[in-house]
Amino acid sequence: MSNHQLDQPIQHAGIYDRSMVQDHVSIHIESMLCSLLPTSPEHSIFRVRHQLREVNKKAYDPEILAIGPYHHGNDKFKFMEVQKLRCLQQLLNRREEESIDRYMPTLRELEQKARNCYADTIDLSQEKFLAMMLIDGCFIVELFRGYIIRGIIEEMGIQNSIGDLPMHDIGDLPMHEWGIQNSIRRDLLLLENQLPLFVLSKLYDLIRGPDDQIEFGLAASAYFGAPSPNWTVGEETEHLLHLYHTWHTSGLPETLRPNCMPVKFSATELRESGVRFRVAQGGELSDIKFENGTLEIPVLEVEDHTESKFRNLVAYEQHRRRIDINYFTDYVDFMDCLINSSKDVEVLRHTRIIKNYLGDDEVIAQMFNRMGDYITVSSSYYSKIFQNVNAHCDKRRNIWMAKLRREYFHSPWAFFSVLAAIVLLLLTAAQTVFTILSYTK
Numbered sequence: 001m002s003n004h005q006l007d008q009p010i011q012h013a014g015i016y017d018r019s020m021v022q023d024h025v026s027i028h029i030e031s032m033l034c035s036l037l038p039t040s041p042e043h044s045i046f047r048v049r050h051q052l053r054e055v056n057k058k059a060y061d062p063e064i065l066a067i068g069p070y071h072h073g074n075d076k077f078k079f080m081e082v083q084k085l086r087c088l089q090q091l092l093n094r095r096e097e098e099s100i101d102r103y104m105p106t107l108r109e110l111e112q113k114a115r116n117c118y119a120d121t122i123d124l125s126q127e128k129f130l131a132m133m134l135i136d137g138c139f140i141v142e143l144f145r146g147y148i149i150r151g152i153i154e155e156m157g158i159q160n161s162i163g164d165l166p167m168h169d170i171g172d173l174p175m176h177e178w179g180i181q182n183s184i185r186r187d188l189l190l191l192e193n194q195l196p197l198f199v200l201s202k203l204y205d206l207i208r209g210p211d212d213q214i215e216f217g218l219a220a221s222a223y224f225g226a227p228s229p230n231w232t233v234g235e236e237t238e239h240l241l242h243l244y245h246t247w248h249t250s251g252l253p254e255t256l257r258p259n260c261m262p263v264k265f266s267a268t269e270l271r272e273s274g275v276r277f278r279v280a281q282g283g284e285l286s287d288i289k290f291e292n293g294t295l296e297i298p299v300l301e302v303e304d305h306t307e308s309k310f311r312n313l314v315a316y317e318q319h320r321r322r323i324d325i326n327y328f329t330d331y332v333d334f335m336d337c338l339i340n341s342s343k344d345v346e347v348l349r350h351t352r353i354i355k356n357y358l359g360d361d362e363v364i365a366q367m368f369n370r371m372g373d374y375i376t377v378s379s380s381y382y383s384k385i386f387q388n389v390n391a392h393c394d395k396r397r398n399i400w401m402a403k404l405r406r407e408y409f410h411s412p413w414a415f416f417s418v419l420a421a422i423v424l425l426l427l428t429a430a431q432t433v434f435t436i437l438s439y440t441k
Helices: 003-019 024-035 050-055 075-094 104-115 126-147 150-155 178-187 197-207 216-224 240-249 267-272 306-319 327-338 342-350 361-371 383-393 396-408 412-440
Strands: 276-279 289-291 294-297 300-302 354-356
Touching: 050 306, 075 126, 104 126, 104 197, 126 197, 126 216, 197 216, 197 240, 216 240, 240 306, 240 327, 267 276, 267 342, 267 383, 289 383, 300 306, 306 327, 306 361, 327 361, 342 354, 342 361, 354 361
Parallel strands: 276 294, 300 354
Antiparallel strands: 289 294
16 A cells, blocks of 8 residues: 555545634624524614715704604703603603503513514613603603694584693693794604604503593694694504605505606706796695696795605605605605706796795705705606606707797896897898888889
8 A cells, every 4th residue: 555545544534623623704604693683574663874864964863852762862862851751740740640550561562563663773671662662652642632722623623522631731841932842843753763653552542531532643643734634543554754654645646657767857947948837736746747838836845844854754765665656755856857956946936836935045956956865766656747748848849949048038138139139130121121112213
């Protein structure tokens, strides 16, 4: 037997021994895989993804009020944390024989289901998570119930159903100054600032008295000024932002429309092509129409919190897993197509489609131009309107009219120059005619 043959078994043994030793990188990766939590179809409350957030961070962060775990414990919101505790204290004082123990069994049953709603891992202990749900949830419920004053209820035709409303207590809190109220309403519609709606609904049922016939949907719709006051909350509703989204999209056609090229022309260019702008009769997203060269668009009031509201509604549509029509994403994309500069905003403002409470048209132009950054638009709810508008502007006659307006009627001085040239041409022609007549005689 050769030396080579003698060495062969020893080499196989060496290979076998090395295979029994696990690589340290493999151990590290396996530990990472073991710690990885499974994804849940129940996720409905997300952190806004990095690309969207970087465009305008302030639009997604609370101003004064933190709700839920994502912004919990931030020193920036200490003032409202104190107000939330005072609100809970007033609730317990109003019901002299009631304690926090009444709410805890329900919240303990809902804890895991509530945790599953958050896409990010929640590091809060059970004690802190339950306390957060109780304090934040009771604050929102008391806020809604306190907002429903007798006059609003009577206008809705609901008599003797107010029950034990906390109007006199919650109205004394300093947070109910007008400016703070606007910030609270804005913060309750942030994607990262949500509690699961089933938590709010359960707490609402525990808090309202036996004679209180006001449902949670009615209280919420009154507070946010929903289009329909008698709104019922379905079991599939995820949170307040989803509820607000549903209010404004319910009843709209749900058929996905094919993708198409967006509007190729801005509002200024459309006007040059002979398109007329008119305020639509309704105020819903479906009321945008284009007929006989007239583009009808609902009134848009732009104020301090408009961008935050639109950005969070669009972020909700971008993060959800269902294949639905992204109504607000399509609306923002539609307005972005119309608005390229402050001149386009001026056109829409003069036709009363945009009400600018910010004062500067350039601010609105930049708002819509940046709102479409990092947003995915696969199909558009307004695709048919896009097609009709583009077809109208591509007609030869309208192209000629647009060129004429752009080159000769873009300013009053240009108009007067053209008018003077026409008058001079007519005078020259008249002089020529008189000269010919004189020569003939």
